Amino acid sequence: MSSLDDKINAHFAGYVVRKDLVKAVKGNAIVPTYVLEYLLGQYCATDDEASIQTGIETVKEILRKHYVHRNEAGLIQSTIREKGRYKVIDQVSVSLNEKTDSYEAVFDNLGIKKVAIDSGTVKANPRLLVTQVWCITDVQYEFDEDARKSPWVIENLKPIQIARVDYDAYLGARSEFTTDEWIDLLMQSIGWDPAAFGRRSKLLQLMRLIPFVERNYNIIELGPKGTGKSHIYSEFSPHGQLISGGEVSVPKLFVNNANGRIGLVGYWDVVAFDEFAGRDKSANKALVDIMKNYMANKSFSRGITPMGAEASFAFVGNTDHNVPYMLKNSDLFEALPPQFHDSAFIDRLHAYVPGWEIDVIRAEMFTKGFGFIVDYLAEILRHLRQEDFSNRFQTHFQLSEKISTRDRDAIYKTMSGMLKLLFPSGGETAPEVEELLRLALESRKRVKDQLARIDSTYPEVDFHFIGSDGRKHAVTTIEEQEYPQFYHKRGGASVVHADPEETVAAPERFAQAPLPQPVPTEGHEVFGENRKGISYETLFGPYLQGARLVTITDPYIRLFYQARNLMELIEVIVRRKAPEDQVKVHLETVADDFGADKQREHLDAIVAGCQGSGVDFTWSLDSSGSAHARHIVTDTGWKISLDRGLDIFQQFALNDAFTLANRLQEHRAIKRFEVTYLRIGRS
16 A cells, blocks of 8 residues: 555545455446445455455445346346345335325336335435435335235335544544645545646546535536546435436426426535537527526526525536637537527536546556545535635635626635635645635636627626735636637637736747747746647757757656657757757766666667667766756757756556557646746857
């Protein structure tokens, strides 16, 4: 186990489970993660390997005996008849039979209907009346000659959810973790390996949890396929319900006028709409109107009496085009059905998660570490819905007075949600608040900037906040930095900012052309995490032009991917030099104490690979250990200082020859880094 896993088990013993165990027990049982982890939490909530293995076998046996597969329904029915009573794990829903004045249950996989269930059980579990709920149930078979009576009877029904949790103990244990450790614990709890994600990517993943901690929060995520957009809402919590965007109706979602029964918003903390995008899809206008009213006012009305609810809405869907295409030709909401591509609906969204920044799921992204049993965390998050942390950030920062009330409310709710997730007991520092506040402002700004494209009556908004020193902090989105030539448009015309401080410096060589300006200049640049379109060519190409000697100092050219980065830099030099020129490239690095042989093997392979290319590559190891700086120096008088060296790219599939990220640097997301260009004179 890692040191973090040790710490997790020390402070949350009995409430955590090793996350890779789900795959070990699932088999062909089609059940949500929280159902499996509920069982694992009963038998495998330990770090003792022997107990874990025993618990796995126990859970497998429970699933084998009691989980109902549709193709084995007849066998289970026979077992119940022969034994008189049998425990099953299945999805159960309930309806009222008005003719007999009794409640009747339906077992989805088992395939039995009109199962008698007492009113006390229904009153204790009202969600059964609205939708299917995973339950552990004792079913009896009692034959009656009266054909009107069903032989099936529920003796005992228990929805799969953890017992009441100790919230104060949760807060106390949180104080034992640093912010980075806590973020990684939450990442492992939702199934991800933190090492596979950058800081910003982790926060974007955790934003998907805000609807579970914040009442009446409306979030949308649009992006490429396969990024796990709906995973949180389908697998994570027994308090969330995922429905297909095309399968919802007014009675199902809000209220059924025929019987007055409230719909999903009255019983679930989160209602998520899967496959929400699609220009060819249509939606009922009455549904759209009621949704807009509910999203704005937390209430709805069908008939005379207005009704209120607390359910948050999450909308997830796939985009048809990449970001620059959407910005040039339409807007970032272009994939929505026509009825929802409506300014009034979009304006009610509190945050837009940029799905294009989130990687397609790969096997190495899943964690093998420990995380909260998802049902335990779900109960904690549900408790946090009662809290309001929206004003807590004002200890350090104030929002611009130019930000409208609706925009302000959206930012407040996003901040409240993130603070609940990361700092439920307080203790956040000013830099940590600033990081979250930038994300909250950006998430709402993405909505508002697109509204200005869709509806010209929306005013342009100056999204910034003010520090305790009175200094203004401008906020921009990643796509605004990447594609400024397309981003600032209203009605087809480019927008010119009156205040130049509102835009982040983005030199022409990085933003508007695949190749840099021919004349390199001195300066300092900061690049935000998850940005794409950056390559060694755009960063270094102009400064390497004409050089005959290039000296690279980087103490971390040790592992395979680091040596590959170096080789890609040499490729830039090869492309930049004249065919007849000879360029000497020398690397000064530090020996790897634990993998010196592999390090030498990689560097010697680069030497061999450069032969005949016009580049003479050499390398040396600094035995003094003083080579801590990371920079590139040329004999043409340039020094390029890099705070991260060549290690500027986030993880990608190194062995997949069919991904563009593997082939082209411009398609890789970057880590946050800084670069300084200095003229030092010719050597």
